[in-house]
Amino acid sequence: MAEFLPVNGEEMRARDWQYCDFVVVSGDAYVDHPSFGCAIISRLLESMGFRVGILSQPDFRTADSFKEFGRPRYAFLVGSGNVDSMVAHYSVAKVRRNVDEYSPGGRPGKRPDRAATVYCNLAKQAYPEVPVVVGGLEASLRRFAHYDYWDDTVMPSILDDCGADLLTFGMGEHQTRLIAERLAKGEAPAAMHDIPGTCYLTDSFGLPEGYIECAGFNKVSADKVAYAKACRIQMDNQDPLTGKPVVQKQKSGKYLVQNKPSMPLYRPELDSVYALPFTRTYHPMYEAMGGIPAIEEVGFSIAQNRGCFGGCNFCAITLHQGRRVTSRSADSILEEGKRITESPNFKGYIHDVGGPTADFRLPSCKEQMKNGMCADRKCLAPTPCPKLLVDHKEYVSILRRLRELPGVKKVFIRSGIRYDYLMLDKDETFFKELIEHHVSGQLKVAPEHCAPTTLKYMGKPNVEVFNRFVKRFYQLTKSAGKKQYLVPYLMSSHPGSTLKDAVELAEWLQKNKMRPEQVQDFYPTPGTVSTCMFYTGLDPYTMKPLYVAKTSEEKALQRALLQYFDPRNKEKVRKALAMTGRTDLLPILLPYEKRQPAERQQPGRKNTAKPVKQNNPREKQNKWHNVKSRANANKK
Secondary structure (H helix, E strand, C coil), rough: CCCCCCCCCCHHCCCCCCCEEEEEEECCCCCCCCCCCHHHHHHHHHHCCCEEEEEECCCCCCHHHHCCCCCCEEEECCCCCCCCCCHHHHHHCCCECCCCEEEEEHCCCCCCCHHHHHHHHHHHHHCCCCCCEEEHHHHHHHCCCCCCCCCCCCCHHHHHCCCCEEEECCCCCHHHHHHHHHCCCCCCCHCCCCCCCEEEEEEEHHCCCCCCCCCHHHHHHCCEEEHHHHHHHCCCCCCCCCCCCCEEEEECHHHHECCCCCCCCCCHHHHHHHHHCCEEEEEEHHHHHHHCCCHHHEEECEEEEEECCCCCCCCCCHHHHHCCCCCCCCHHHEEEHHHHCCCCCCCEECCCCCCCCCCCCCCCHHHHHCCCCCCCCCCCCCCCCCCCCCCCCHHHHHHHHHHHCCCCCCCCCCCCHHHHHHHHHHCHHHHHHHHCCCCCEEEEEEECCCCCHHHHHHCCCCCHHHHHHHHHHHHHHHHCCCCEEEEEEECCCCCCCCCCHHHHHHHHHCCCCCCCCEEEECCCCCHHHHHHHHHECCCCCCCCCCCCCCCCCHHHHHHHEEEEEEEEHHHHHHHHHCCCCHHHHHHHHCCCCCCHHHHHHHHHCCCCCCCCCCCCCCCCCCCCCCCCCCCCCCCC
8 A cells, every 4th residue: 555755754764764855845734645736746756766755734934844854855846735825715705714625624724825935935944055846726827927816916926926946837747757857967947947837037138039028017017908918918828839938027127937838748648647656545644633624525536637628717727727638548547446446435436537627538629739729719619619529438438437346336427517518419428328327416517607798708608508408408317217406606796797797697597497505706816817807807808898896795786696586685686676777577586575666667678587486495515625626716
């Protein structure tokens, strides 16, 4: 059985080590499972023959905590954890969270705000001469000058603040391997400015050939038009084939250089990563503290792909994993399934076989393999590209083989499917088997909204696609003799969403008898296109202005409309309908209220909505923690 890597000096010395080659620093508790970036990077380095120590959630009040293993021979590799530390700490209302799923017992306070920056500075204080490489989601999303929602200001690149020598962005296996090999040969980080998937700071004489420059920190922090144009340049250069080096002058006067993105791991490489000897659980030191809640769902889940060509504007995946989809081989997935069944805690249920989007296994089209992803259009929205490859056959075959493994009772799909992609498949085999075998009573899908303008700014398809999916889902569910339900993810106050759009969404929900238990206000996380829209009030692709709900009052009104049926929201719903001239909807959305004379239907407006039954029970939504690359609370 695999051993955990050492988590302190005592465990290091128990292996007869006098030093570690690399110390991997994480804001999460140490969970040795491939859903955690820290585990993948540390096991990769171990497979290369390096001695690796895990410094998990170090005391961020003192640099002495970074001396636990002594001086690392080659470098500190620093990440904040699977989720941006500010998202982990604060709700969209900027209220401090009272639970941290990635900490022992779920108790908060084990990592600092902006953890990657704090950790890098402490590592440099502890050993100024030791190279520091920062990576992971927090570094990826903050690599350029970016709007910081929590301080409501534009901040420079994380490299300008944290003092690291290099930054790796995206899924970091290729970069980590090259950096480790070259450090071991005696190269300094300053000589490693040619590695794809990395960023560095330099003077003007150190700029690479063929670069494209976007407006610098001073400009984008003062000029929202410049910020939006810079965002477009950055997004257009995220493809490993067509992207150019991007340069941006920072607050310090140094230039940030983003090299071309690293090529994604292809199938054999992905297979080798997931074959590393993970223990698939948290370190035993956490047992007495209540364990690590985030492992509850992913412990018996399988990540079968990376990347997402869905390209939703509010999603961090585009800037982190990228739009190109790669997937593991069937044999690799089956081998992991077998390892799961051998766990003493396995109860017969594989909780997920998915990824950023569960049913993507192929590149979006053949052309992208030669020419890269299109910069001027999305693969699925607003309408599907005619060249899109749609095929679920291999995925169906893998799911069937997993269901046949001894000891497996059920294989679920919980990481989300793209219903628009599913509806393009003329072969309904996967759709039928999804309903028959892979839904745990409720299937999560993400229409997000119904108003055409809002969906356009989200990068989502027209709601009619979702309506057709819903109809077919319930037809097939009935044919299968099952009682299963759809749980829609919905978002309020996304840039471009007006109060009238929110009223339209409430009307659509009522008409379709949907009563969402959980809704999400738009959360402006660093680096996304939607966050650029939120800050600038501009669409970076057209440079046209758009409406943005920013006051707490309007956000509350939009959110209340999504749960219009909750009596606690009645006054907000009443106010929103009055403000938008839609008091004709009062007897529809608030049927439990007595209709007042002033609330009569407005002349000239025909009320076509049908009354809704009062008893519309919904099963309690399952608690589910998505700790894959959307890591974040940033995923659709």
